[in-house]
Amino acid sequence: MQRFLSAALILAFSLAAGHAGAQAPAKRLLRIHTAGPADLGVDNTFLATEFANMVNAASPSLEVKVFPNSQLGQSREVIEAMRLGSGAAGTTGGAAEYASFVKRVGVLGLPFVWTSYEHALKVLDGPVGQQLSADMEKGGFKVLSWGVSWGYRNVITAKKEVKQAADLKGLKIRTIPTKVFVSAINAMGANATPMNFGEIYTSLQGGVLDGYEHTAATTLSFKLNEVSCCMAMTRHLMDPVVLALSMSEWRKLSAAEQAVVTKAADDAGRKVRALAAVREAESLAAVKKLGMKVNDIDIAPLQKAALKAQDDLAKDFGAEALLKQIRAQ
Structure with missing residues (x-):
């Protein structure tokens, strides 16, 4: 009888452990590269960090981790690896970093092309931004958010x-x-x-x-x-700031995960935009x-x-x- 009870207890624990394991599968890790420092004083690190915090709080299946200070490599090499479907899941940084892979994106970094932050955002939120996002997708990158740099x-x-x-x-x-x-x-x-x-x-x-x-x-x-x-x-x-994922990583996400990622990018992007003029003035004073x-x-x-x-x-x-x-x- 005692042996029967012991066997039953072992079976019960095994089933409970298996059930718990089924409820808590390993999260998919999304690694985000930025050349920015490990603080929130610059736009690209702030954008990456806000995005990571929001996804991590909202998704039961995703974990976003930010790698500042070019820990994953120089931006060009990281983006090249992303295009080939390896390395980092995404980056935050200047749009010019992508111009070597998606040529027309280079128009966003032309000298003296922007008259104001408002001018840049109007363009990025309009037909030009839509066309460049489509170009990026063809090139292997999913644009999640366009923003403006914290300062000229x-x-x-x-x-x-x-x-x-x-x-x-x-x-x-x-x-x-x-x-x-x-x-x-x-x-x-x-x-x-x-x-x-x-x-x-x-x-x-x-x-x-x-x-x-x-x-x-x-x-x-x-x-x-x-x-x-x-x-x-x-x-x-x-140079406008962009948050982008590799298309290979984007396609691996479920519809629910894509919705969480998209909302987090939108919300983080709005914060970066709102702070641009303020942070530029603060930095110049400093x-x-x-x-x-x-x-x-x-x-x-x-x-x-x-x-x-x-x-x-x-x-x-x-x-x-x-x-x-x-x-x-």
């Missing part, structure tokens, strides 16, 4: 103070290694120096660079103010407080010089019609 990109220098557009001539300025960014810097009269982001600090220290171009928020997050003296408010680029000189300069000569670069690049991207729509809005 400006030229920051290590030693030379730029007080007018002519002062940029000949300066070695680091930029993202893409055709759009290189053309933008060269159009301003500087010498574009493509370089991975992680090399900027030591290159400024060693005199390899005269400066770099980026936002005030990024300058603070990576402590680049420690090796820089001055910021010229060129406002030459505002770099001034740390002792950097921030100079407003007349950018009219730079805007005029950029028009040819806009036209040439748009033609190269096959995006002349898109540029026409952007200029018209």
